[in-house]
Amino acid sequence: MVADNRPSIPEPDSTGPEPKGAGGDPRELNDDVTEPPGKIWFRDLDEAVIEADRCIQCASCVAACPSDSIGIDEAEHRPTLVKMCTGCSRCWDFCPRSGLRYERHLELAVEERALEEPATYAARADGDAAAAGQDGGAVTALLAELIESGDLDGAVVARESDSGPLRGEPFLATSREDLLEAGGSIYNQTMGLGRIDDLLAEEGLDPAETDLALVGTPCVIQGATALDRYDHEPADPIALTVALMCTRSFEHGRLVSRLERFDVDPERVDKLDITAGVLYAFDESGDVLLEADVDEFDAAGLRGCSECADFVGAGADISAGNVGTEDGETTVVVRTETGRNAWESAADGLETTAIDRPDTLERLADWNRRRAESTLPRAYDPEGSVGISYEAHREAYDGTDREPQPLNPARVHQYEEWC
Ligand SMILES: Cc1cc2nc3c(=O)[nH]c(=O)nc-3n(C[C@H](O)[C@H](O)[C@H](O)COP(=O)(O)OP(=O)(O)OC[C@H]3O[C@@H](n4cnc5c(N)ncnc54)[C@H](O)[C@@H]3O)c2cc1C
Ligand code: SF4
Ligand code: SF4
CATH class of the missing domain: 3.30.70.20 (Alpha-Beta Plaits)
Known part of the structure; x- marks a missing residue:
């Protein structure tokens, strides 16, 4: 299993709530x-x-x-x-x-679990994982190495469902082949956190004896880590969390309609990508079907995303995105000791260098927080x-x-x- 060196949750203090034990109120x-x-x-x-x-x-x-x-x-x-x-x-x-x-929960999660100096990399996977991945394929390579070494039994990721083009569904990957199939970004939510028990049952796996990675947008990791912090479910199978950096996700039906308004047949879209404020749609041969300002897709976004200040996924063990690195690289931030152990175990499948533009990452995170502060009807209060x-x-x-x-x-x- 992935070595979990998380400190135990400290005694409550005057600034935070009391974490609940099993059966707590x-x-x-x-x-x-x-x-x-x-x-x-x-x-x-x-x-x-x-x-x-x-x-x-x-x-x-x-x-x-x-x-x-x-x-x-x-x-x-x-x-x-x-x-x-x-x-x-x-x-x-x-x-x-x-x-x-969520901002208070993240503050506490960082205080309790984050490394003093989170490590940031530009990472590029080798071989198949690089081809399957959205950016550098680092997430695919990391998870594949951890499953092959036996550190993890599987990973809850996302793949395109048969129910419609570009529509994601949660998927329990238990092998490198599964991960290669699931590589790439799905720009709608899959609700994988709510399906973990079903996915395990379908594979005949016992939650108490299974170590999983959970991959998701930062809000998914907020929920998973809050449950971990306050619940202490004895059978919690999540051993590693990976956040995909995110400023917005989309409502599937509205995303597809919007593409059609641009005369793009969603069935022909093999890959969507959002980089530096531009949304690209590519076909299977890699030809560009659409290049449009992502703001043109605002109406297709989830409205609740504008209340989100967690671009990087501060509560995750590892965060992954593309901001601040070159095409074909993944920006990776290793945040916790659990994340560091996982990253080091998977180092063989990854080539890493320093991130090119750390200031871009900081600027986008800052913009995201300011957007939330101006949208939230309640106070944004990390000390509340x-x-x-x-x-x-x-x-x-x-x-x-x-x-x-x-x-x-x-x-x-x-x-x-x-x-
Ligand atoms: C909705 C969304 C918005 C994003 N916005 C940004 C952004 O603004 N800026 C930025 O820098 N990065 C953003 N990203 C992250 C980026 O698209 C890549 O996921 C990241 O760079 C990792 O690339 P990779 O090649 O290492 O991942 P890969 O090797 O492709 O692995 C990604 C893994 O994540 C899983 N996955 C993909 N989509 C989902 C999903 N929706 N839910 C759960 N699991 C999923 C895949 O199945 C795969 O296993 C976003 C991702 C998503 C899903
Ligand atoms: S935002 Fe709230 S209501 Fe919606 S899925 Fe998450 S927890 Fe449930
Ligand atoms: S912007 Fe925030 S709320 Fe919206 S999907 Fe991304 S992490 Fe979740």
């Missing part, structure tokens, strides 16, 4: 309220986040639900109630768009409490263009039956 996250508030139901999350078009499809709510009451509506690509909601409030508490003050109560959320969001919206009438029957 999830409402301890809400340390800005003096009285235990009432239950928060999934319908509250639905109104405040999903119906308000703020959901970033990270699937933290699905993973956090202890009664498996939240599933994924594949047609609408959103979390949905699939059985009785007990009002335990955990979906609220772990949602980075409602109860989880990690939990945001339902009441505090309503106070900040009501009356803004991000306020909770009434439930979709087509779903009301679910709530009448199950809440």
Whole structure:
């Protein structure tokens, strides 16, 4: 397994919440309220986040639900109630768009786990991984080496689904061949964090005896690391987290429609890439089908992304992107000791040099934070409490263009039956 030298979570102090042990009260996250508030139901999350078009499809709510009451509506690509909601409030508490003050969680995660000096590289994979990868293929090569050496049993990644061009689905890769198949970026969320148990069950793997890498956008890693920090699930199979640096992801249907508006047939697109503010679509032979300002695709982006200040994925063991390096290279930041151990174990498959333009990485991260600060109706507060109560959320969001919206009438029957 990947050596996990994470320090144990320190005793609570006056600036942070008390991490919960197994069986802890999830409402301890809400340390800005003096009285235990009432239950928060999934319908509250639905109104405040999903119906308000703020959901970033990270699937933290699905993973956090202890009664498996939240599933994924594949047609609408959103979390949905699939059985009785007990009002335990955990979906609220772990949602980075409602109860989880993600910037505080990241601050604490960095304090507890980050290396004093995270190491940044420009990395290029050898051979097949370089060809399969989006940029330098470093993520594919890293994971393939770790699986082949037995350090990991698998990695939750993404691949194009059969249900439509450019549509991603979560995929449990357990071999180099699987990883080569899954190489490249999928510009929509796959909700892999909420599907880990199913993916393991399909492979006949026991979560308690499996070590996985989880790859995802920074918000996915926020949810996974918050669950790790506050939950201490004994069977948590995630041994390594890899964040793909990100300023926005897209709603699949809107992305495809937008490409069509540019006369690009999505079926012909073999690869999408966003570099330096330009969106490129390539066909199978590598010919450019489209080169457009990425702002032209704003309306296809997930609206909740503009509340995100975590471009780099500060909570991950390793972050990977393309900013600041040459074409054909991956920008890699190794952030934790777990990440360093993994990186060193996989060094044989990677060629690394110093990153060319570290200032570009910093500037983009800075721009991303400023965008969040100007969009968030609540205060962006890395020193605040990690939990945001339902009441505090309503106070900040009501009356803004991000306020909770009434439930979709087509779903009301679910709530009448199950809440
Ligand atoms: C939505 C999105 C937006 C991004 N925006 C930026 C940006 O603005 N700036 C920047 O520098 N980098 C951005 N990236 C990261 C960049 O596209 C590459 O993923 C990164 O540089 C790693 O390249 P690589 O060749 O090493 O990865 P690869 O070797 O191609 O490996 C990537 C791995 O990630 C998995 N994967 C791909 N997409 C997803 C997904 N959506 N969810 C879960 N797993 C996935 C693949 O299956 C593969 O295993 C973005 C990525 C995504 C998914
Ligand atoms: S943002 Fe994430 S946690 Fe919140 S409702 Fe959407 S999928 Fe669930
Ligand atoms: S911009 Fe932030 S919220 Fe949006 S997909 Fe990327 S990490 Fe998630």
